[in-house]
Every structure is written in C-alpha cells, then in structure tokens.
Amino acid sequence: MKYNVRMAPAKKYRVKVRLKIRNRIFRNAGFALSSFAAAAVLAYCCFSAARFAAARFPGHFFAFTFKSLSVEAPSGEISAEISRRLDGKLGGTFSTGEAAEFAAGLKKNYPALSRVEVSRNFISGRVSVRAEAEKVVAKVRLNGGETFYLSENGRLLREYCGVGPEDSFETEIYAGPAAGLGPFAVFLRELKTMTPDFFSRPVRLEYRLPGAEGRSGTSPGSPAPAAPDPRIPRPPDGGYCRLTLENSALVLWGELGFTKSKISRLNEVLGDAARRINGPLKVDFRYFRDGKVFVSKLAGI
Structure with missing residues (x-):
C-alpha cells in the first residue's frame, strides 16, 4: 500500500534587529565617516598651508640645514667643482629650489653629464650629489x-x-x-x-x-x-x-x-x-x- 506524504514547507525566520542596536550601528558608521572626512579636510588644509608658506617664505618654512656633503662624480675635476660650489652653503639652509638650480647649472657647465641628482637627508643634514656621465x-x-x-x-x-x-x-x-x-x-x-x-x-x-x-x-x-x-x-x-x-x-x-x-x-x-x-x-x-x-x-x- 502506497502513502502520499506531503511535508510542510520550512518556515523562514527573519532576524529582527532591535531598534536600539540598529541605531547604535548607524551612529557608529556615521561617526567613522565623519572622522574620515574631517581628517581628509584637515590634511588638505595643512598641505595647502605648507605650500603657501613655502612659496611665500622660501628657505624659512621647514628649512633644511646643510651639515655635510657627499659627492659621487665620474671625474676628480667634477667632484672638486661640486665641492667648491657647495662649500659656502655648509651650515646654512639649502632649499629644494636651490638643489634644482645647482643641478641645472652643473649640467649646463658639463654637457657630458647625462644626469645630476641632488638629495637631502633631513635627519642627518647630509646633501648627496650624484653626477653621471653620458655613455x-x-x-x-x-x-x-x-x-x-x-x-x-x-x-x-x-x-x-x-x-x-x-x-x-x-x-x-x-x-x-x-x-x-x-x-x-x-x-x-x-x-x-x-x-x-x-x-x-x-x-x-x-x-x-x-x-x-x-x-x-x-x-x-x-x-x-x-x-x-x-x-x-x-x-x-x-x-x-x-x-x-x-x-x-x-x-x-x-x-x-x-x-x-x-x-x-x-x-x-x-x-x-x-x-x-x-x-x-x-x-x-x-x-x-x-x-x-x-x-x-x-x-x-
């Protein structure tokens, strides 16, 4: 003898979040977004202020103090010339603009150089100059x-x-x-x-x-x-x-x-x-x- 047994469909239960907990989640998410937006605005304002101050008062805002010099050049003549040009800067400030101007001037005087890199270490106060010759x-x-x-x-x-x-x-x-x-x-x-x-x-x-x-x-x-x-x-x-x-x-x-x-x-x-x-x-x-x-x-x- 055959029996037809029909199973009742399983009930789906929807998890209900209590109103108090839901409000707390929304409040925390809103606070996180607000904090992120505020941090972004603050960072932009600081960056803009630093750019303005650096342009208005070059060499005085976050000034780099030139304490020592490191030179890497393809010849003794160029190495001596680099030292001669920068010796007067020791103990004073040395801005990004001055570094770029120095690199451009050295390449102009020595066309056989393919590149001149000038880097500054704010921790040690060292200026490193690297000059490379054309191959x-x-x-x-x-x-x-x-x-x-x-x-x-x-x-x-x-x-x-x-x-x-x-x-x-x-x-x-x-x-x-x-x-x-x-x-x-x-x-x-x-x-x-x-x-x-x-x-x-x-x-x-x-x-x-x-x-x-x-x-x-x-x-x-x-x-x-x-x-x-x-x-x-x-x-x-x-x-x-x-x-x-x-x-x-x-x-x-x-x-x-x-x-x-x-x-x-x-x-x-x-x-x-x-x-x-x-x-x-x-x-x-x-x-x-x-x-x-x-x-x-x-x-x-």
Whole structure:
C-alpha cells in the first residue's frame, strides 16, 4: 500500500534587529565617516598651508640645514667643482629650489653629464650629489677636423669626463651640426663588439650624411660611390657607410643593419675572392637586402 506524504514547507525566520542596536550601528558608521572626512579636510588644509608658506617664505618654512656633503662624480675635476660650489652653503639652509638650480647649472657647465641628482637627508643634514656621465661609443673625427666623443644616444661631445672608450679603428663622420646620429651610434656600438669576428680587422670607418661639410677622405680624382639602386631601401639617414680593412679591402656597407650576417658573408667572400683576384678588393653590400654581394678589384673605384 502506497502513502502520499506531503511535508510542510520550512518556515523562514527573519532576524529582527532591535531598534536600539540598529541605531547604535548607524551612529557608529556615521561617526567613522565623519572622522574620515574631517581628517581628509584637515590634511588638505595643512598641505595647502605648507605650500603657501613655502612659496611665500622660501628657505624659512621647514628649512633644511646643510651639515655635510657627499659627492659621487665620474671625474676628480667634477667632484672638486661640486665641492667648491657647495662649500659656502655648509651650515646654512639649502632649499629644494636651490638643489634644482645647482643641478641645472652643473649640467649646463658639463654637457657630458647625462644626469645630476641632488638629495637631502633631513635627519642627518647630509646633501648627496650624484653626477653621471653620458655613455660614449667612440672617439670620432667630424668633417675631417675636430675630434668629438659620440654618445650612445647620438650626441657629439667636445669633452668627456668618464672613462674613455677603447677604439680599435678610426671613425670619421661627415655630417651637419644638427645631424641625427642615433642610428649610427647604435650600429657602431654593435660593430665594435664584433670586431674580433672579422677575417681582416677594420682600421677605418667612414660615415656620411647628405649635405655634410668636408671631404669624404678619398684620394684626389676618386669618383664618389655609386648612387644606390632606388628599388633598394636606403638607410634611414640616406647617407653611406664604408669600412676599410687591414688587408686594404674596402667594404661599402650600405644600410646600417644585418651586421652579424654581413660580417659572416664578408669573411666567406674575402677567403674565396683572395684566391682568384690579385690586389685589394672592393666588397659592395649596398644590395644585401636583395641577397646580392658584388666583389671587384679596389682599383676599379
């Protein structure tokens, strides 16, 4: 015999909060929000007052007392100059504005510095100055005249205050005063690291931009390098780059790219052509992007 038993649905009980407890919860929450808002307003007022006082009375509000100096610089000359400029400040106040003005003035007098940081320790009263020199790639001759240092970002520096670069070959640049040499600096840095990989080591690198002053350094009567094929993408700067090796071979490098691949192909070409061609060689990489390399006797240019 089957029985149908229906269970009564479970009753849901709603927890009722006593009116007194509920009011206390609301009161505590309101007090917390009011306290937070008041703290925020007070902090803003204090900050605004401090800014106003610092601007109205520079060097007197929360003044920093200059008690000692710490210097980190790339050369003894710059370190001595920093000490000389700040010695008169010892024992007095040294504001944020004065620190910024000092850093800007030092960079102006020493363009070879990439950055100057001035920090103050309010507990010890110590001022720390850290000056960093631009990283340079090589020493270069500009337009056959003055010697400059080429930095990693393409800047030409008349003087350098750090440890000078080791140059295994000469570099000549023919460019205007405002030339963008960033891409060439990147290429030159890479090329210098790969110098040991050459079949015959480089002894001279020439790089020229359109409209540059000065001669290209070729012997009198030598024709200029042939214009690149318009079908082949030219270097971003539109100039030319050529490399002279220790065995008197001349390499027309073409665009500033494929450095590792070009060195590998150059070694193969020099080893093979030296057995078939007498005398110095000319290797043309201007059409390397198309997979073409032209080799001939140097006397033909």
